[in-house]
Amino acid sequence: MNPLRPRRSLRVAAVPVLLLLALAAGCAQPPSQAKPFPGGTITLGFSAWPGWFPWQVAEEEGLFRKNGVNVELKYFDSYTDSLNALATGKIDANSQTLNDTLASVAGGAKQSVVLVNDNSTGNDQIIAKPGITSLPDLKGKTVAAEQGTVDHYLLLLALRKAGLTEADVKFQPLPTDAAAAAFVAGRVDAVGVFAPFTTTALKRPGSRAIATSADFPGAIPDHLVVTRALVDGNPQAVQGLVRTWFDTLAWIKDHREEALQIMAKRAGVNVPDYETYDKGTTIFTLDQNRSAFTGDLPGRAKEISDFLVAAKLVDAPPPLDGLFAPQFVAAVQP
Structure with a gap:
């Protein structure tokens, strides 16, 4: 286990x-x-x-x-x-x-x-595939996170910062471990995860964090x-x-x-x-x-x-x- x-x-x-x-x-x-x-x-x-x-x-x-x-x-x-x-x-x-x-x-x-x-100061992250380099790039993309989790919360904060809402992305609710696995397998374009699943998600070649909890102190x-x-x-x-x-x-x-x-x-x-x-x-x-x-x-x-x-x-x-x-x-x- x-x-x-x-x-x-x-x-x-x-x-x-x-x-x-x-x-x-x-x-x-x-x-x-x-x-x-x-x-x-x-x-x-x-x-x-x-x-x-x-x-x-x-x-x-x-x-x-x-x-x-x-x-x-x-x-x-x-x-x-x-x-x-x-x-x-x-x-x-x-x-x-x-x-x-x-x-x-x-x-x-x-x-x-x-x-x-x-406080989480970077261990919760929105990680995106190659070609997505900023939060506005998420518009129209498929983003996975666990429904109602703080990483879902972080995603909403990040979208709001970019002038977007959840309606501007294709949100796919998945358990955190499954969300990381789906991202690595190329089934979603971005993912909201926390450590240690950030390590898993970043195994996708060329992926990078485009927002983290460090961007939202105290959240x-x-x-x-x-x-x-x-x-x-x-x-x-x-x-x-x-x-x-x-x-x-x-x-x-x-x-x-x-x-x-x-x-x-x-x-x-x-x-x-x-x-x-x-x-x-x-x-x-x-x-x-x-x-x-x-x-x-x-x-x-x-x-x-x-x-x-x-x-x-x-x-x-x-x-x-x-x-x-x-x-x-x-x-x-x-």
Whole structure:
């Protein structure tokens, strides 16, 4: 099994439509029935994305225990499965995008963002075949991306920048791995993908990225998201998770070679390949976290909410009350 299946297999759409309907209808396990707190083991989910592999370092180096929190770290080959697990209370915390969190909340899930892991600063890309050298060249061309994902979102942002809309291209919705494969096989003219599938897509001779998340700073943030039940019932555990993250970043800085070995192994790639992803992912420092919570995040949430509604991925904008819980990063001692 390839551990680098899409981290964002429905990154923006987040919870699949059927699950959204189930949550709205009360068919899925409601947050009030999630496992009781305080105490017990906290189950933390993550999946394949460079900004989330530090959790593997935290586990192997005993940093959760150091911060007084008992964590079962659960790796998901399918990112979508991790979203569903958090939305239905099967896990207590998950690393996921703001886009997906908003979609889950729109479906009825009670979740809070407690930490900014990173922003994508180049690892999400629109890659085009030879002869397509700019965004306006996409007009009339076939472009693949996974419906509702952040790479679909990136495509729409890029088209808007070029004065185009999705109606100006032939959009082909495909899962991210399949979209990359279709592009390499010459079945589509351009593709929206994230690392490591950018590496796959660029194997098509002469292909190149004509837009990346670096062109849209802050558009694709990734977070540690927890259930409201955990925030309300065991805030000490949430604080332990957040402290662990910053301890892990410090450990990685001091033991970079060892850390790279751990993260590359979890990713299923070699260290040199893993290092190429570092440039396209900006891990947020403590100061950047604090600034984000008091600055950009609320506005970004509104923009993404508008996208979800416009793309008909949700019926109504998600409620934003309680979405952000800045008190945990605020309490971390530098």
